[in-house]
Amino acid sequence: MPSAVDIRNVSKSFGRGAYAVEVLKSVSVEIAHKEFFTLLGPSGCGKTTLLRLIAGFEAAQKGQILIDGVEMSSLPPFQRPVNTVFQSYSLFPHLTVAQNVAFGLEGTGASRSEVKRRVGEALEMVRMGDFECRKPSELSGGQQQRVALARALAPRPKVLLLDEPLSALDLKLRKQMQIELKQLQEEAGITFVFVTHDQEEALTLSDRVAVMHQGRILQLDDPRTIYEHPSHRFVADFIGDINFLEGRVDTRGVIALKCGAVLADSRAGATHGDISVAIRPERAKRVPTGQGNVDGTLIQSVYLGTGLLHQLRLPCGSVFLLREAAAEAAPLPAHGGTVGIELPAAAISVFAS
Amino acid sequence: MISRENIRRVTLLSPSLTMLFVMIGLPLAILAWISLLQRGVTSGVDWSAPLGLDNYIRLLWEEDFDGTIFFHTRYLEVVLRSVLLAAGTTFFCIIVGVPAALWMASLPKRGRDVIVLLITIPFWTSLLVRNYAWLIILRDDGSVNWVVNALIPGDDVGLLYTNTAVFIGLVYSFLPFMILPIYAVFEKFDWSLLEAAYDLGAGRARAFRKVMLPIAMPGITAGAMLVFIPCLGAFITPALLGGGKTLMIGNLIQLQFGPSRNWPFGASISIVLLALMMLFLMGLALWKNRRSQ
Numbered sequence: 001m002p003s004a005v006d007i008r009n010v011s012k013s014f015g016r017g018a019y020a021v022e023v024l025k026s027v028s029v030e031i032a033h034k035e036f037f038t039l040l041g042p043s044g045c046g047k048t049t050l051l052r053l054i055a056g057f058e059a060a061q062k063g064q065i066l067i068d069g070v071e072m073s074s075l076p077p078f079q080r081p082v083n084t085v086f087q088s089y090s091l092f093p094h095l096t097v098a099q100n101v102a103f104g105l106e107g108t109g110a111s112r113s114e115v116k117r118r119v120g121e122a123l124e125m126v127r128m129g130d131f132e133c134r135k136p137s138e139l140s141g142g143q144q145q146r147v148a149l150a151r152a153l154a155p156r157p158k159v160l161l162l163d164e165p166l167s168a169l170d171l172k173l174r175k176q177m178q179i180e181l182k183q184l185q186e187e188a189g190i191t192f193v194f195v196t197h198d199q200e201e202a203l204t205l206s207d208r209v210a211v212m213h214q215g216r217i218l219q220l221d222d223p224r225t226i227y228e229h230p231s232h233r234f235v236a237d238f239i240g241d242i243n244f245l246e247g248r249v250d251t252r253g254v255i256a257l258k259c260g261a262v263l264a265d266s267r268a269g270a271t272h273g274d275i276s277v278a279i280r281p282e283r284a285k286r287v288p289t290g291q292g293n294v295d296g297t298l299i300q301s302v303y304l305g306t307g308l309l310h311q312l313r314l315p316c317g318s319v320f321l322l323r324e325a326a327a328e329a330a331p332l333p334a335h336g337g338t339v340g341i342e343l344p345a346a347a348i349s350v351f352a353s
Numbered sequence: 354m355i356s357r358e359n360i361r362r363v364t365l366l367s368p369s370l371t372m373l374f375v376m377i378g379l380p381l382a383i384l385a386w387i388s389l390l391q392r393g394v395t396s397g398v399d400w401s402a403p404l405g406l407d408n409y410i411r412l413l414w415e416e417d418f419d420g421t422i423f424f425h426t427r428y429l430e431v432v433l434r435s436v437l438l439a440a441g442t443t444f445f446c447i448i449v450g451v452p453a454a455l456w457m458a459s460l461p462k463r464g465r466d467v468i469v470l471l472i473t474i475p476f477w478t479s480l481l482v483r484n485y486a487w488l489i490i491l492r493d494d495g496s497v498n499w500v501v502n503a504l505i506p507g508d509d510v511g512l513l514y515t516n517t518a519v520f521i522g523l524v525y526s527f528l529p530f531m532i533l534p535i536y537a538v539f540e541k542f543d544w545s546l547l548e549a550a551y552d553l554g555a556g557r558a559r560a561f562r563k564v565m566l567p568i569a570m571p572g573i574t575a576g577a578m579l580v581f582i583p584c585l586g587a588f589i590t591p592a593l594l595g596g597g598k599t600l601m602i603g604n605l606i607q608l609q610f611g612p613s614r615n616w617p618f619g620a621s622i623s624i625v626l627l628a629l630m631m632l633f634l635m636g637l638a639l640w641k642n643r644r645s646q
């Protein structure tokens with residue numbers, strides 16, 4: 001069976017000649033049926049552009065895009081089996097909620113009663129059944145968001161493209177919509193290509209995440225691998241909090257960090273020369289002074305509810321973040337006191353620098 | 354109730370209310386009054402004549418010298434021609450104005466500003482001068498005739514002093530009043546709505562009909578009002594380009610107040626013109642109401 005979306009070596013530049021800027025650089029991805037696939041990256045990395053290429057609003061200079069095994073390059077947007085939830089929703093302001101949702105169904109040759117039934121279904125699915133006769137301007141942001149979702153789902157596309165659909169909502173509503181979105185995707189059984197710059201959102205929702213940077217996909221993995229085993233320094237840095245410690249590794253795989261610690265390279269010396277070691281704040285352990293890989297001076301401790309976050313000054317001068325569960329935390333030294341930091345070999349990632 | 358608030362409101366409004374009354378209300382009342390009087394022997398109006406509807410009856414019925422009253426269409430034709438020319442001009446302006454405004458809105462900012470300037474430049478000269486220019490272009494030794502004869506040798510085209518010449522002149526004069534309000538709507542148009550329509554499977558025609566046109570409708574109705582109403586009362590264009598042959602209501606009124614010195618009859622035609630315009634506006638409002646439901 002062909003993949004839901006197959007992107008092969010797609011390159012896209014804007015501008016001509018000397019002013020050309022390459023926004024996508026030979027991007028290749030295969031997205032499976034019914035997958036919740038997320039494009040994650042900082043603003044300007046080309047996420048929207050890739051989505052617009054799939055939808056057909058832009059044409060790639062190189063490469064191919066196949067949807068369900070069919071080459072798309074010659075098809076205009078209105079003939080592609082995809083629908084989009086736009087970042088700004090783009091609801092038709094002159095039409096009611098029901099008319100908005102019916103828009104994509106009316107061109108399909110469905111009968112009036114069929115259209116009415118499916119509009120009802122789609123609105124029920126996003127719990128907007130009571131708002132059929134309202135105009136978009138009479139709805140809140142979250143409600144508009146739901147209508148946009150219903151409108152894009154009603155024609156039952158093979159693939160649903162979502163461009164930062166939740167970014168305009170406030171935190172609480174966003175969390176709630178995330179859960180609903182995930183449920184909806186599972187119920188409808190539709191492939192979702194979801195764009196976000198919010199790493200937490202990407203990790204919670206996705207089956208797989210593609211981390212993009214400057215027009216390239218750096219890492220494509222399930223959320224857990226992305227978080228625990230980032231393949232690039234950029235990915236490690238972009239997703240969650242992380243400590244970077246500079247150092248050198250020799251040919252035997254022994255790492256000497258600038259701050260004084262000596263570790264074994266978990267990957268047994270795959271690289272040598274200057275490297276940086278990355279470790280998540282919650283994977284480092286606080287131990288009594290002198291018993292860890294390195295000692296740090298306590299600058300500040302913050303109570304987070306879910307835990308404690310300590311800011312520690314390392315001997316080389318850089319700041320190290322360490323998180324531990326509040327309940328299990330051993331008594332803290334006074335500010336300015338020292339604590340030991342253990343860097344478990346399984347918890348570190350090593351990047352060439 | 355005389356509260357401070359009411360006093361303030363009346364005081365602030367009084368200059369404009371006075372102005373409206375003196376410049377519009379009062380003249381209109383005088384006009385309506387005159388339309389019920391008779392022409393005078395030496396002046397345009399016999400102010401002491403009894404009030405009556407004679408002038409309105411005269412528009413459709415005439416008394417023969419043997420006293421029989423019969424129906425005639427002399428003035429009805431003029432009214433009908435005016436309505437048709439005004440409606441035709443409005444329709445044609447919409448047909449040309451919508452694509453033109455759409456094209457303008459699709460230009461980069463600088464290009465738009467240049468086109469808007471080009472559209473407004475003709476207003477720097479008077480309508481009279483611009484219609485004289487058309488007189489020169491359309492007459493038998495003018496450029497239109499010359500070009501047509503060069504392409505298809507034959508008789509003179511004989512455009513001038515026809516309904517077509519008046520139509521050309523009216524479209525030329527009023528097209529900017531259609532383009533600008535439609536452009537104002539399209540300029541603010543959210544183009545992502547068009548993408549949303551495509552995305553939902555609508556082809557270009559359906560996207561235009563179902564999304565762009567309804568959103569442009571306020572601009573189109575504003576344009577229709579700005580074109581139809583002054584067109585219906587147009588005077589200079591039919592006078593110059595229609596010669597004496599193709600009269601419009603405006604010319605008829607001018608004839609009564611001028612050469613014929615029959616002010617009451619002129620006043621009655623003016624009131625009829627006013628009524629026609631009111632009917633048009635009411636129809637438009639009714640239609641808009643129905644659409645928005």
Ligand SMILES: Nc1ncnc2c1ncn2[C@@H]1O[C@H](COP(=O)(O)OP(=O)(O)O)[C@@H](O)[C@H]1O
Binds near residue numbers: 023042046
């Ligand atoms: N139509 C366009 N013309 C020129 N440059 C564009 C156009 N669209 C996007 N870009 C550029 O392409 C880059 C990627 O944009 P985009 O795909 O919107 O990024 P993202 O959605 O990841 O924030 C940006 O640097 C942006 O300036």
Ligand SMILES: [Mg+2]
Binds near residue numbers: 047048049
């Ligand atoms: Mg974007």
